[in-house]
Structure formats: structure tokens, C-alpha cells
Amino acid sequence: MARDVVIAGAGLAGWAAAVAALEEGARVTLLEKTARAGGSTVLSGGFLALAGTAMQRALGIEDRPELLEVDLLAVGEGENDRALVHAYAAGQADMLDWLEQRGLQLLDVELSSGQSVARSHRCVPADLVSALRARAEALGVEFHVDAPVEELVVRDRTVIGVRANGREHHGAVILATGGFSRSEELLAELAPSQVHALRLGGEGSTGDGLRMAMGIGAGARDFAFVRGTFGTPPTDDPTEHKLLLAYYLGAIIVNADGRRFVDESVSYKLIGDACLQQPGHRAFQIFDHALLQAAPRDVPLFDPRPLLEEGLLRSAPSLEDLAEAIDVDRAALLDTVTSYNRVVAQGGDALGRRNLVASAGALVPIQQGPFYAYPSTTAVLATYCGLTVDVDARVLDGSGAPIPGLWAAGEITGGFHGAAYMTGSSLGKAAYFGRAAGRGAARNSSEERA
């Protein structure tokens, strides 16, 4: 007989865990701190890093789990927990089948930084959460919003439940409370290099689960690797981000002095760090009308048109007028764009740019008016670090032993990404390890039973 399972957090990891546990026959209680389900998941771009899919095959993209694994380790600079990466790479195809049978719809696939081939598969994340929620409700989940888990209930060194709103809920516990991108306190303590970055991510991303688990001796890792993402306007509203990655389509990035300062093809995390070193911790993505026309329509992060309509993207008929509109020295901006166009024609960029993104895509000149400038800075969207877990999503203590009764999945966990993050790997990890946690927590095992 399956055990009762209590899950904290109703993002992708929490819902995947709930469905998996219910399908094992468990009684499941899902507790969400905020007034609605979704967390950072529903704010995300919806990209899932998957390899060897039918969609890739149909487009003639050759990819394999082994290549995904190699790329994840390369992006993570070998600082990853190899067992987690291997489990994900080997199991993501099965996870995709599982999600598709429960309503996931993939829309398209594109190349992102850190990928040898195009493997960022896009979905509408709110639709994925809704589909999993519908399945969980059909299977009888007990779901509460405005129910912040405040404490783990521990007896004889075993986690036997949680306390929320003054009431105890007993069962095997899965922490799926997300990261801490919205906690000033934890960011100042654990990621001081990001002190000038904006804080995005779901409003509930305040590190609650992390603190609770560490409070009972859970291990944690990778805090040194927290990085912001470049491309969000300095005035961004955390609940409705306006992240634009036009630089991966060919835009250049200039600082307030009108000068480039970074190879725009590298990871947006590295660009994020470089931006924080610039005057005012801000910069501009500069591009021309040809890029705007070529940009994919209605693809979040890549379509500048809605930002133009909202007045966030500045435009002007000439580069001189654009410089004036954004208060940047005209001569400097003209010189930067002229020099860059020479690089596009002849190569030899002093900052090292050869491609649009990573090692793919030919550079494009900036020459056809009107011209555009997107004021941008660095924002911490997610914290890719946290609790130490094994491949079954069991939380490990400081000595590497599983803490009886406790599982964790999603952004709350560390180890998977290592030094940096591949686009799509955070939603992928939330779904894969959420499902693993749900199954593991539900399965009856006499040694682990409270």
C-alpha cells in the first residue's frame, strides 16, 4: 500500500510529484504558500531541454541523450553531480512520453546557449501546470492555497510531516518550494555578487524549503554559482517579466558609454555578470529593422514587437537619433556599430564574437533603419543551487546519507546544473525529479516508514 504524501509547493516539480504519487496509489496533500498555483514555472519561457525527440527528428536535428549529457556537463564546467545529470539524460525521453500522455504539448524547438544542437523544446508552461493539476484533481489530490509550510515535523530522525497554518499534515514529505530569487536576505548572504541585479521569479521563491531542510541537517551545494540573466529592462515588474534575448539573434550590447563590453554569443549568465560591472549596472541591446523583421513572432524572449508596442523598446530612424533617445554619446555609438559591421564582414572581433549564440549562426550587420535599443540589465530569475539529493530525489544529509521521510525536487535542489545552466534544464529537472520524488515518496518501504 502506498504511503500518504505531503508536498510543499505547487510549481512544476510539485505537480509532477503529486501526479506520480497519486498514480502510485498514494493519498496526496499539496500545500501552496501563495494564492495560486504555478510559482516561477508559469513565469518561465517554457523551454524544456530534451534530446532525441520526434520533433527534432522531423526537423532533421540529430541529437542523443549522450550528447545532452556531455553538453550539460560542459555547461556546468564539470561541477555537476554526474549521477543526476546521467539520470536525467537517460530518463528524459521516458519523462517526455509521460508528460505528453498527461497533456504536455510541445510547440517548437530552438537552439539556446550551451547546446550543440537545437534542443530547447517550447511549451506553454501554464498549460503544462494546468494539465498536471487536472490529472491530480481527477485522482483526488487535496490541494490548499494560502497554506505556507512553516516547519518539518521530525520524530526519531525521520521526517513524518509538515506544519502549515497551525495544522500538522502527516506523510512522506516532498519539498518543491522552488528557489530563493525573491529573498533579499538569502541572496545577500549566499550570492553577494548579484546585489545590483533585479530579482524576478515567482513571489513564493524565498527559500523556505531550503531553510527548513538545512535546519534539520540537509546538505546543500552550488551557492557560488548563482548568476543573473541579462536582458530584462531595469524597470521590470517581477510578476510580468519582459526578458528579451535579441543578442542571440544578432543584436550587440553596449554600455552607457556606447561601447561593447562582452562577446554577445556567450551564456546570458556571463553577460549578466559583465553587465553588473558596467556604469549604472545597465546596458542596451542594439539592433536594426532587418533583425526585428526576422525575429520569430510570438516567441517569448525573442519577439521584440510586443515590447515596441508597449513603448519599452526605443526606436529611431537613424543611429544618431537613437543615441540621443537613450542618452548615449552619438559618436561612440556610431563608431561601435561601424566597427561591428566591419567585424561582420571581415571577422576578427576583439571581444571574440564569431557566432550569434554559442557556436551557431552567422553574424548580421546593423545597418537598416529604423534602429532599436532595449534598455537591459541583469535579473536573478532562478537560483540553480540548493539541497543535495540522490537520483531518486531523496534529500541527503551533510554526510551524504538520505534523511528518512524527506524528498526534494526542482529549483530547491543543487548538483544538477553545476557552474552554469543550460536553457530548458531547469524545467526539465523539475519535471523529471518531481516525478521521481512522487514515486519514491509514495512507494511503501518498511525501513523508511515513519
Ligand SMILES: Cc1cc2nc3c(=O)[nH]c(=O)nc-3n(C[C@H](O)[C@H](O)[C@H](O)COP(=O)(O)OP(=O)(O)OC[C@H]3O[C@@H](n4cnc5c(N)ncnc54)[C@H](O)[C@@H]3O)c2cc1C
Ligand atoms: C522569467 C523566467 C524564465 C524562465 N525560463 C525558463 C525556461 O524557459 N526553461 C527552464 O528550464 N527554466 C526557466 N526558468 C526557471 C524555471 O522556471 C524554474 O527553475 C522552475 O520553474 C522551478 O520549478 P519548481 O517547481 O521547482 O519551482 P516553482 O515553479 O517556483 O514552484 C515552487 C512553488 O512553491 C511555493 N512555495 C514556496 N515556499 C513555500 C512554502 N513554504 N510552502 C508551500 N509552498 C511554497 C511557491 O509559491 C511556488 O508556487 C525561468 C524562470 C523565470 C523566472
